[in-house]
Amino acid sequence: MSTGSTKELLRAEHLVKEFPVEGHKKGDAVHAVSDVSFSISEGETLALVGESGCGKSTLGRCLIRLLPLTSGKVYFNGQDITAMNERQFRPVRRQMQIIFQDPYASLDPRMTVEKIIAEPLRANKVCKTKEEMEEKVLSLMDMVEIPREYLRRYPHQFSGGQRQRIGIARALALEPRLVVCDEPVSALDVSIQSQVLNLLDDLQDQKHLTYLFISHDLSVVRHISDRICVMFLGRLCEIGPTAEIYDHPLHPYTKFLLASVPSPDPTKRDDAQPLLTGDIPSPVNPPSGCVFRTRCPYADAQCAAEVPQLRSIGGHEVACHHPLG
Amino acid sequence: MTETNTLEVRHLVTQFHTRKGVLPAVDDVSITVPKGAIVGIVGESGCGKSMTAMSIMQLIRKPGKIEGGEILFLGKDLLKKTPKEMQAIRGDRIGMIFQEPMTSLNPVYTIGHQIVEAIRIHEKVSREDAWKRAVGILNAVGVPEAEERMKAYPHQLSGGLRQRVMIGMAMVCKPDLLIADEPTTALDVTIEAQILALMKKLRDDNGTSILLITHNMGVVAKMCDYVYVMYAGKVMEQADVFELFRNVQHPYTAGLLRSIPRIDNVVKRLYSIPGVVPNLLHLPEGCSFCTRCPYATDKCMEERPELRDIGGGHCVRCWWQMSELEGKAAQAPGQEDGAGQVTGQESCSGQAPEPEKEAGQILGQ
Incomplete structure (x- = not known):
């Protein structure tokens, strides 16, 4: 997956995450993530x-151990972090941080900006003196372009875009190497969204960050990512370089997903465009074989019988019995 | 009618x-x-x-x-x-x-x-x-x-x-x-x-x-078929949809169109409209977009523009038009980001052929 020249930062092997379903018969579970393997190279942006x-x-959270995995292994910088206990994991956690989707829910309304940004510094005893701490917080605010005089303001006094900037400052306070961005711009207005995307871009350049960028917005993903990993119902469909995936999707789901994005150009209207029918199946009872087969126009008996494995075709990997030519 | x-x-x-x-x-x-x-x-x-x-x-x-x-x-x-x-x-x-x-x-x-x-x-x-x-x-x-x-x-x-x-x-x-x-x-x-x-x-x-x-x-x-673009309680631009996307004339609409990432047109860096939407209680004296507009002049700060028809049912609430402003674009702040996205600008604000045709079709339905 990774091109030998760049260093692999994180590798996931056969990740499985199941949530038990209460009130159902014993053994029932939501199959949130099923047998997912991939790797992220240092300095790249991989989009999910x-x-x-x-x-x-769920996958993003499992990778940084915010959720325990049911099975599978995660290697960060060569170390198996799934085998570590909390004490061993603590120094590693500093290197992996997360930016959340909802800037209204992810900041404590009773804490000032200063406290919010200082919290990770305090928890990890980074700064020795009060002055050092304040200086560090101020420089983080400068970095995300929040005016210094807002230091003692509360989250409700900020707009959505500014709150997301505060969330970014908090995530970067410990100078992590990997940042999981979980839908960081989907709650923002178009004009604010581009400001935050540009900020994330700049910070990546300055601090050599590696992003795992989780998003449902295919236009945003095309803009920001180097490689893309397409998921459907807990499984990987396709993974490869961004331009490759957009220009030559091999998995039928990827193709339909891309075709569903309305283009902001009325001359490209296509009312005859084939649509994906039906809904997403229940993750409690995923279809046998390929999980996409109930919505797939190309599905046949083989798709119902065998789970397709990822295989390498023309520069990317695809899990499909009948990849598009 | x-x-x-x-x-x-x-x-x-x-x-x-x-x-x-x-x-x-x-x-x-x-x-x-x-x-x-x-x-x-x-x-x-x-x-x-x-x-x-x-x-x-x-x-x-x-x-x-x-x-x-x-x-x-x-x-x-x-x-x-x-x-x-x-x-x-x-x-x-x-x-x-x-x-x-x-x-x-x-x-x-x-x-x-x-x-x-x-x-x-x-x-x-x-x-x-x-x-x-x-x-x-x-x-x-x-x-x-x-x-x-x-x-x-x-x-x-x-x-x-x-x-x-x-x-x-x-x-x-x-x-x-x-x-x-x-x-x-x-x-x-x-x-x-x-x-x-x-x-x-x-x-x-x-x-x-x-x-x-x-x-x-x-x-x-x-x-x-037809689009109204609103900002701070007002219609800023209105036009037939083909006309609007081909021949955008209000700086706000132009900025909006430029700031969306597109899957069919990749740019190195997104354009972004600076600042935030103004508080409706404290709207600027002049045009409500003047505080964020890269082309704002003294006139924009002082006088409120009215919605005016620039032909074919295409109306703009701006003292200027993008086609006039584009000329001095080289100096305008925010434009420097646009250097690498020539195609994006063309599709948002290219030349303006026959706007009347489609507008007429829609209204005649």
């Missing part, structure tokens, strides 16, 4: 895309 | 009287929805697009109040109707669908109960007939196993199905006008494509006019 409920956020 | 237009909103003013002052949520907005057309209102949150829709339906609550203007629906002013007459029109002649289908359906009644209720409020039909019609409309909007789903509660349906049910409920009395307020914002992109196709089909089959409110330029481009 898919529709709601496909397991992309 | 009136017979060909389902809806004509003229100089609508809706204000909110708060302790801190008067908030002009909708400020002198005029909108025309021709029969059978899909008309879009597009803008960012707080621009007044939903308030315009709520005003048309007269669903504005205190401290909000419609302060002036006319809302001509099939030639009759809705603002002169009594609350009772208005109630008879809502849900019957004007249907409405909202963004979040879960909160607009009642969780304690079955889908069937709610659709039957909607029919029987407006028409004298037996429960059985209403039930049959409800099943019919669910089939028409593509709800599988409609008979079964009639007995389901809203939480038992997926988001896409709920929105189909909402559309069915809004369409069951064959309204003349459907107001859709962000109908697909809460949905996944493959489901969004399904719902948009469904709305287009309903328009084609029944000749229903649609007022589509959205923040998504892609949805506008895909669906609308």
